Amino acid sequence: MTAAGKLLRTAGKLLRTTAFKLVLAYLFVFATLSVVVLIYVSWHANALLAAQLNATVNAEVTGLSDQYRQGGIRRLVAIVEERSNRSGGSIYLLTTMSGEVLAGNVSGLPNASLAEAGERELPYRRVGEENAAPYPAVVRVFVLPGGYRLLVGRDTEERERLSAVISNAVQWSLALVVVFGLAGGVFVAKRVLGRIDAMTETARTIMAGDLSGRLAVTGSDDEFDRLAGATNAMLDRINELMAGLKEVSDNIAHDLKTPLTRLRNRAEAALRDARTEDDWAAAMERVIADTDAMLGIFNALLLIARAESGGARDKLAPVDLADIARSVAELYEPLAEERGARLTVAAPVAISVLGSRELIGQAVANLIENALNYGADDGGEVRVEAMADDETARIVVADRGPGIPEADRERALDRFVRLDTSRTRPGSGLGLALASAVARLHGGTLALEDNAPGLRVVVTLPLRVPTLAAPPPKLALAAPAA
Amino acid sequence: MTSSMKLLIVEDDREAAAYVVKALTEAGHVADHAADGVEGYELASSSSYDVLVVDRMLPRLDGLTLIRRLRAEGAATPVLILSALGQVDDRVQGLRAGGDDYLTKPYAFAELLARVEALARRGGPGAGDTVYKVADLEIDRLSHTVTRGGQEIVLQPREFRLLEYLMRNAGQVVTRTMLLENVWDYHFDPQTNVIDVHVSRLRSKIDKGFDKPLLHTVRGAGYVIRDGGR
Numbered sequence: 001m002t003a004a005g006k007l008l009r010t011a012g013k014l015l016r017t018t019a020f021k022l023v024l025a026y027l028f029v030f031a032t033l034s035v036v037v038l039i040y041v042s043w044h045a046n047a048l049l050a051a052q053l054n055a056t057v058n059a060e061v062t063g064l065s066d067q068y069r070q071g072g073i074r075r076l077v078a079i080v081e082e083r084s085n086r087s088g089g090s091i092y093l094l095t096t097m098s099g100e101v102l103a104g105n106v107s108g109l110p111n112a113s114l115a116e117a118g119e120r121e122l123p124y125r126r127v128g129e130e131n132a133a134p135y136p137a138v139v140r141v142f143v144l145p146g147g148y149r150l151l152v153g154r155d156t157e158e159r160e161r162l163s164a165v166i167s168n169a170v171q172w173s174l175a176l177v178v179v180f181g182l183a184g185g186v187f188v189a190k191r192v193l194g195r196i197d198a199m200t201e202t203a204r205t206i207m208a209g210d211l212s213g214r215l216a217v218t219g220s221d222d223e224f225d226r227l228a229g230a231t232n233a234m235l236d237r238i239n240e241l242m243a244g245l246k247e248v249s250d251n252i253a254h255d256l257k258t259p260l261t262r263l264r265n266r267a268e269a270a271l272r273d274a275r276t277e278d279d280w281a282a283a284m285e286r287v288i289a290d291t292d293a294m295l296g297i298f299n300a301l302l303l304i305a306r307a308e309s310g311g312a313r314d315k316l317a318p319v320d321l322a323d324i325a326r327s328v329a330e331l332y333e334p335l336a337e338e339r340g341a342r343l344t345v346a347a348p349v350a351i352s353v354l355g356s357r358e359l360i361g362q363a364v365a366n367l368i369e370n371a372l373n374y375g376a377d378d379g380g381e382v383r384v385e386a387m388a389d390d391e392t393a394r395i396v397v398a399d400r401g402p403g404i405p406e407a408d409r410e411r412a413l414d415r416f417v418r419l420d421t422s423r424t425r426p427g428s429g430l431g432l433a434l435a436s437a438v439a440r441l442h443g444g445t446l447a448l449e450d451n452a453p454g455l456r457v458v459v460t461l462p463l464r465v466p467t468l469a470a471p472p473p474k475l476a477l478a479a480p481a482a
Numbered sequence: 483m484t485s486s487m488k489l490l491i492v493e494d495d496r497e498a499a500a501y502v503v504k505a506l507t508e509a510g511h512v513a514d515h516a517a518d519g520v521e522g523y524e525l526a527s528s529s530s531y532d533v534l535v536v537d538r539m540l541p542r543l544d545g546l547t548l549i550r551r552l553r554a555e556g557a558a559t560p561v562l563i564l565s566a567l568g569q570v571d572d573r574v575q576g577l578r579a580g581g582d583d584y585l586t587k588p589y590a591f592a593e594l595l596a597r598v599e600a601l602a603r604r605g606g607p608g609a610g611d612t613v614y615k616v617a618d619l620e621i622d623r624l625s626h627t628v629t630r631g632g633q634e635i636v637l638q639p640r641e642f643r644l645l646e647y648l649m650r651n652a653g654q655v656v657t658r659t660m661l662l663e664n665v666w667d668y669h670f671d672p673q674t675n676v677i678d679v680h681v682s683r684l685r686s687k688i689d690k691g692f693d694k695p696l697l698h699t700v701r702g703a704g705y706v707i708r709d710g711g712r
Binding site for chain 2: 296299327328330331334335338357358369372
């Protein structure tokens, strides 16, 4: 490609950019504005000067009329003579009715200019400068008693000069606005264009399948950095959701195939071996129980998926966390007692959070079930607490069992994971994952801590500010803390 | 003990509907079937039913609109909504549209039957009484006292509500999920037998030491309080 062609292409691209269009628009606005301002100023300055001229001429005329009234034509001639010799912008001419000059400093006026009284503008030459170019002047002509004509005027060259200066200024400022505006526009457009092009390029590679690509963040914290940051966070979230989706499908394949196989085997065995009515009934009951267990897994998966998509956020209402903790603990208390464990609850004060009683209740139920199943099989203690500080509300479910080793804690929140050998116990393996998803749905977190000994599950939720109409918690774009 | 009911099943899955109609007939009820929303609406507004069982997703006229129309016309027939959507807000939507109860598919027939019978009885004779009575067991909802054979039984508040719900539906099977919903106001499925433990605690208080048990377990369905076993 030739250099000229390349330049043309760049220019064409530049012309199509939003920044450049904006620059043109602003250029037009500013140019128009500066012209309007200058025209306004020059118009007013002209008017002001004209008024001043008029006032001066009027004052002179009044003075000369007085002199004429008091001293007759002779005195007037003497005074006009005397004033004519003064330097300055005033011009005088006194003639008889027939046009013979009695006194004055003007020559070469057209004859007709003295014929009538009144005010007019005309070119004049001073006495002794008959060959020079005429100057413009504003004059007033009076017809005095006796037919004398008196002309008094002011040179208007000052005014003309001002006009020239202003029109000059208009031209220069227009030129400057256009030059600097265009240059600035080209600079801004090029810069913006460059960064946007870089972003588009990155976006293309990401779309092409490389989800690990990220937009460059320059650290200047300008709009582009913020856009890049938000886009990167969005990509992180998409990545996370994709990974989650893949994991779910892998796990569904694995964890649902197992009970499905078992179900199928049972049905087959019944078909083959069942002889009596009772055999059939027992086989069918087991089939139904297996089906129910699978439905439970499905429901939990759906709930997790929904919680993670954040779809239910706008339906949250103020609920009392302490009340939920107490009611769920109360629901499980007899079960704990039956198993020889002790379930205690400490939720003394009401804690208002924006949430779903149903989902939080289910999360707490799952945590308590987990604690009873894994942390209190030999008659330990399970403690449920609800508390709040200035900004966050917490529900804690703690047991005194073996706990989870620190290295396994992150994995424990994954779907379907049942650590160690506990696969033979009841449960879908979704309890913790579900509780964690519920926490995230509420804009909170779930953390696994060491209860020394035992496991301490802490669900932290944002506290509802009671005085304000609290907006639903914002969708967290960033990846949740592991 | 349960009197026969006339029911309308509005369900587009003909096989499922046929099964439900057959099972309801076996349970001593009369059930009609409508295969889409419009047919269901016409049947529901032309003849009188004790309970309507309406699927949410129906051809021609969806279940919620059907219920809204019936309610707008002043029909007070109890409605049980069936739905494959089991999420919390779907339930709320269904109840707001005018449904009285909500059952998520797939369901056990025993669950459907128990809920339909509870709906039909609701607002029936005895529903507003302050004292419920089964054999020699009495519960006074105003003074919060329970007596059996004239002997006072002390119950925890939740046990009281559990007994109250069972007694209000005396003679009718109530399922574990019905108990969780109506006594604890939670709609999730506990994975363990929490409800059973509560019921057996209650049973030990009201039946222990008396020769005739009143609180019975119905296998594969739930519990029932009644005078005389089956």
